[in-house]
Amino acid sequence: MDFSGFNFGEVFVAALAAVLLETIWYSKTAFGQIWSVETGLPSQALKERIIRPGLGLSLFLYLIIATILSIFVEIFMMIGSNALMGGLFAAFLALVFVATSLGINALSVKRSRKLYFIDAGFMVVAFFIMGTIIGAWY
Numbered sequence: 001m002d003f004s005g006f007n008f009g010e011v012f013v014a015a016l017a018a019v020l021l022e023t024i025w026y027s028k029t030a031f032g033q034i035w036s037v038e039t040g041l042p043s044q045a046l047k048e049r050i051i052r053p054g055l056g057l058s059l060f061l062y063l064i065i066a067t068i069l070s071i072f073v074e075i076f077m078m079i080g081s082n083a084l085m086g087g088l089f090a091a092f093l094a095l096v097f098v099a100t101s102l103g104i105n106a107l108s109v110k111r112s113r114k115l116y117f118i119d120a121g122f123m124v125v126a127f128f129i130m131g132t133i134i135g136a137w138y
Contacts, residue, residue: 009137010133014062014070014133018129035118065130069127069134072089072093074134077138086131095124098120098123
């Protein structure tokens with residue numbers, strides 16, 4: 001398999017988009033208030049989640065996800081697809097691997113369904129956006 005066409009630009013933009021989505025997703029105007037109530041953490045924790053010193057580490061972790069996702073999406077794109085299908089394929093991967101893993105964890109620690117759907121929903125949407133960006137760049 002030839003990865004000479006690997007594009008660091010698409011990976012960086014996809015990871016940056018995930019960080020931006022996380023900032024919006026967990027804001028008070030979106031799901032942040034519910035997330036705060038469901039986790040039992042004060043609203044200060046919400047501010048720390050959105051604007052936190054670990055933002056660089058978060059970007060680094062999204063870079064890892066986007067790199068591996070890029071490989072999978074680009075293999076999928078080789079069969080002749082478009083950016084939307086790349087995004088849907090990535091969302092499917094998130095449903096199969098991430099959402100189920102989060103579900104197992106939520107059951108183990110007895111987290112609420114609302115919290116599960118906020119966190120799993122974020123990951124599915126983030127993967128969709130990253131997959132669409134990667135697919136469009138292909």
